[in-house]
Amino acid sequence: xxxxxxxxxxxxxxxxxxxxxxxxxxxxxxxxxxxxxxxxxxxxxxxxxxxxxxxxxxxxxxxxxxxxxxxxxxxxxxxxxxxxxxxxxxxxxxxxxxxxxxxxxxxxxxxxxxxxxxxxxxxxxxxxxxxxxxxxxxxxxxxxxxxxxxxxxxxxxxxxxxxxxxxxxxxxxxxxxxxxxxxxxxxxxxxxxxxxxxxxxxxxxxxxxxxxxxxxxxxxxxxxxxxxxxxxxxxxxxxxxxxxxxxxxxxxxxxxxxxxxxxxxxxxxxxxxx
Amino acid sequence: xxxxxxxxxxxxxxxxxxxxxxxxxxxxxxxxxxxxxxxxxxxxxxxxxxxxxxxxxxxxxxxxxxxxxxxxxxxxxxxxxxxxxxxxxxxxxxxxxxxxxxxxxxxxxxxxxxxxxxxxxxxxxxxxxxxxxxxxxxxxxxxxxxxxxxxxxxxxxxxxxxxxxxxxxxxxxxxxxxxxxxxxxxxxxxxxxxxxxxxxxxxxxxxxxxxxxxxxxxxxxxxxxxxxxxxxxxxxxxxxxxxxxxxxxxxxxxxxxxxxxxxxxxxxxxxxxx
Numbered sequence: 001x002x003x004x005x006x007x008x009x010x011x012x013x014x015x016x017x018x019x020x021x022x023x024x025x026x027x028x029x030x031x032x033x034x035x036x037x038x039x040x041x042x043x044x045x046x047x048x049x050x051x052x053x054x055x056x057x058x059x060x061x062x063x064x065x066x067x068x069x070x071x072x073x074x075x076x077x078x079x080x081x082x083x084x085x086x087x088x089x090x091x092x093x094x095x096x097x098x099x100x101x102x103x104x105x106x107x108x109x110x111x112x113x114x115x116x117x118x119x120x121x122x123x124x125x126x127x128x129x130x131x132x133x134x135x136x137x138x139x140x141x142x143x144x145x146x147x148x149x150x151x152x153x154x155x156x157x158x159x160x161x162x163x164x165x166x167x168x169x170x171x172x173x174x175x176x177x178x179x180x181x182x183x184x185x186x187x188x189x190x191x192x193x194x195x196x197x198x199x200x201x202x203x204x205x206x207x208x209x210x211x212x213x214x215x216x217x218x219x220x221x222x223x224x225x226x227x228x229x230x231x232x233x234x235x236x237x238x239x240x241x242x243x244x245x246x247x248x249x250x251x252x253x254x255x256x257x258x259x260x261x262x263x264x265x266x267x268x269x270x271x272x273x274x
Numbered sequence: 275x276x277x278x279x280x281x282x283x284x285x286x287x288x289x290x291x292x293x294x295x296x297x298x299x300x301x302x303x304x305x306x307x308x309x310x311x312x313x314x315x316x317x318x319x320x321x322x323x324x325x326x327x328x329x330x331x332x333x334x335x336x337x338x339x340x341x342x343x344x345x346x347x348x349x350x351x352x353x354x355x356x357x358x359x360x361x362x363x364x365x366x367x368x369x370x371x372x373x374x375x376x377x378x379x380x381x382x383x384x385x386x387x388x389x390x391x392x393x394x395x396x397x398x399x400x401x402x403x404x405x406x407x408x409x410x411x412x413x414x415x416x417x418x419x420x421x422x423x424x425x426x427x428x429x430x431x432x433x434x435x436x437x438x439x440x441x442x443x444x445x446x447x448x449x450x451x452x453x454x455x456x457x458x459x460x461x462x463x464x465x466x467x468x469x470x471x472x473x474x475x476x477x478x479x480x481x482x483x484x485x486x487x488x489x490x491x492x493x494x495x496x497x498x499x500x501x502x503x504x505x506x507x508x509x510x511x512x513x514x515x516x517x518x519x520x521x522x523x524x525x526x527x528x529x530x531x532x533x534x535x536x537x538x539x540x541x542x543x544x545x546x547x548x
Contacts, residue, residue, distance in 0.1 A: 115476045135474055177466050178475045182482040184518055185459055190537035191514035192451050192507060200409055201452045202389045204485040208456040211478040213538050220531035227522040233466060234519060238512075240465035244458055245508060248501040257494035263464035264487050 001025050004051075004058035004082070006073060008032045008041035010118055011087045012064030013126035016046045018159035021128045029055055041123040058082045060155060068221040071097045074109050083148040084109040085155075089175060090225040091139045091168035107145040110152040111168060113137045113175075114161055119210065132160030139168040176229035181237060183219060184230065186212035275299050278325075278332035278356070280347055282306045282315040284392055285361045286338030287400035290320045292433035295402045303329055315397040332356045334429060342495040345371045348383050357422040358383040359429075363449060364499040365413045365442035381419040384426040385442060387411045387449075388435055393484065406434030413442040450503035455511060457493060458504065460486035 003025040005012040012030070019025045030047035031054065032038035038050040054061055054077060063073045063086040070086045071094050077084055084106070088094060091111050098105055116134040118125055136156035140149050149165075156163040166174075190212045223230060247256035277299040279286040286304070293299045304321035305328065306312035312324040328335055328351060337347045337360040344360045345368050351358055358380070362368060365385050372379055390408040392399055410430035414423050423439075430437040464486045497504060521530035 115474055117476055117478070134476075137474070174471055174474050177468075178471050178479050181466065182463060182479060185463060185515070186482065187534050187537040188511060188514040188518050189456060189459060190540040191517075191533075192455065192510055193540045194451075195540075197448055197452050200389055200411070200448050202391055202408075204391070205452050205456060207481040207484050208460065209541060210481045213541050214534070216531045216535040216538060219534050220527050223522065223534075224525060224527045224530055227525060231519065231522055234515075234522075236466055237462060238515075240462040241459070241508075241512075243465075244462050245505065248497065248505055248508075251498060251501060253494050253498045256498055257490045259465075260461050260488070260493050260497075261490040263461040264490060266464040266467045266469075267483060267487050 001059045002027045002029065002055060002057055004029045004031065004054045004061040005047065005064060006031045006054065006061060007064035007066075008037045008047065008123050009064065010121045010123075010125050010127075010130075011114070011116075012062060013037075013041050013044075013046045013123035014116075014128065014130035015062055015064065015087075015159060016041065017126045017128040018131060019155070020046065022158055024155065024158045029058065037123055041126070044123060044126065046123060046126055054080060054082075056081070060085070060151060062087065066218050066221055067094070067225055070094050074098055074106060078106050080108075082108070083145075083151050085112045085152045087112060087114055089113055089179065089222050091137075091171045093172075093225045095139070095141060095168050104143045105141050107143050108148045110144060110148050111139045111141075112152060112156070113139070113171060114156065115179075116161070119213070121215070129160065131156065134161055136161035136163045137171050138163060138165050139171050140165065141168075172226050173229045173232075176226055176233040180223055180226055180230045181233045183211050183214060184223060184234065185237070186210075187219075275333045276301045276303065276329060276331055278303045278305065278328045278335040279321065279338060280305045280328065280335060281338035281340075282311045282321065282397050283338065284395045284397075284399050284401075284404075285388070285390075286336060287311075287315050287318075287320045287397035288390075288402065288404035289336055289338065289361075289433060290315065291400045291402040292405060293429070294320065296432055298429065298432045303332065311397055315400070318397060318400065320397060320400055328354060328356075330355070334359065334425060336361065340492050340495055341368070341499055344368050348372055348380060352380050354382075356382070357419075357425050359386045359426045361386060361388055363387050363453065363496050364446055365411075366446045367499045369413070369415060369442050378417045379415045381417050382422045384418060384422050385413045385415075386426060386430070387413070387445060388430065389453075390435070393487070395489070403434065405430065408435050410435035410437045411445050412437060412439050413445050414439065415442075446500050447503045447506075450500055450507040454497055454500055454504045455507045457485050457488060458497060458508065459511070460484075461493075 008030045028047045029051045041047045060083045067088040070088045114136040153163040282304045302321045303325045315321045334357045341362040344362045388410040427437040
């Protein structure tokens with residue numbers, strides 16, 4: 001099985017490393033618009049060779065490119081006989097933009113999103129265990145080739161991920177709450193922070209703001225693409241925030257404590273196990 | 275030098291452990307309304323003995339109790355000849371509530387806040403390095419005894435903290451931004467999270483929400499006591515959030531990217547070093 005990896009950044013290079021380590025592929029070919037990334041991936045032994053084009057005989061092609069570049073790659077590879085799958089963190093808008101005049105998606109494209117990442121980026125940060133134990137969400141449409149779904153599911157499972165099928169709309173709504181809203185809040189929060197504050201921060205601050213250091217272009221694309229569900233999640237958040245603000249304005253400690261208590265319960269270990 | 279520690283939870287027990295390890299005290303006496311906490315601190319060798327009252331000959335008394343209990347302890351110990359200092363994360367309201375008819379604070383009380391903590395609590399979590407390299411803010415008033423300030427500053431330095439003097443108002447404004455607002459946002463954010471979301475979260479989510487698991491009563495007291503500066507910080511945050519929301523509503527990716535970029539720059543390493 002020959003695998004092509006388009007984009008040899010953290011996600012693509014980590015996938016290549018995991019596939020290679022587990023012997024899931026006979027050859028891994030890497031492509032990257034950033035030739036230095038591809039050269040590094042080759043030097044580190046994460047891929048077998050660098051190519052300018054996706055080899056015709058690649059059985060599977062991972063499109064590990066930023067979300068705003070995925071649809072273009074699927075279109076470009078519409079006639080490729082292999083299975084295409086991506087790792088983008090927004091799904092429905094990519095699917096919508098790919099629908100042809102008949103409203104159908106290319107049947108051998110399996111929209112995917114492995115919920116895994118790192119603060120680090122680039123092939124140097126490749127981690128063969130990045131996907132181990134992490135969810136890998138597949139959001140196929142009715143016309144998606146079942147054999148392609150099986151193949152992609154086997155690949156994610158092969159690198160240790162927990163492959164899950166879900167609708168693109170459900171995926172995007174969930175990600176709006178679990179990932180995109182926290183990023184938005186961290187960005188807007190950081191706007192309040194001045195240089196003079198930084199010597200007076202504790203560990204909680206560092207945790208809270210870590211995601212605020214995310215790559216601006218990448219995250220503008222992600223938040224922008226998923227703006228529908230994100231605006232909905234934001235509206236609900238603002239209502240909650242208003243409830244907290246009212247308890248502060250009224251100095252109602254009991255009501256404030258009840259709100260904090262209810263919030264903390266959202267995180268209980270039992271819920272996490274569900 | 276005999277030290278009394280009122281409250282043998284994480285902060286009090288960690289201070290005792292650090293003082294003992296560095297030989298800064300001849301005897302450490304522990305008090306706790308929760309007798310089990312005090313017994314555990316004794317069993318773990320963090321304090322030399324448990325007492326029901328602050329010994330008259332204690333040269334320094336750390337009030338490591340929740341913020342809503344500090345003023346009461348200072349009042350109760352108004353006639354104690356030793357130096358009193360606390361570890362509460364809000365300062366001005368405690369100082370205000372302690373001012374006598376003459377508007378003066380007890381001169382041997384030095385308001386303090388070590389910016390250090392842990393997700394863990396109780397004497398079992400005591401860490402002799404908890405304050406090492408962390409800021410310890412002192413917010414004395416004009417009538418505070420300079421000798422008491424020096425003594426408390428030496429104690430914080432003795433346990434490795436970076437002792438800093440600042441006005442209570444400045445401290446509370448800074449903490450509203452660097453600590454209290456992030457907690458408030460994490461609480462309000464968690465209100466959006468459902469059990470079904472939790473299997474689909476990444477590392478960023480865990481970082482972002484860690485502070486949301488804070489103790490409800492303690493944090494209702496902290497946020498409630500500092501509600502003035504917190505409401506001001508919250509108003510500024512909401513303006514920033516509105517700016518982000520406008521870029522989403524208008525699908526203006528360029529403006530969104532510029533906002534994200536500006537937010538990330540608040541965290542640059544160079545600023546941190548200032």
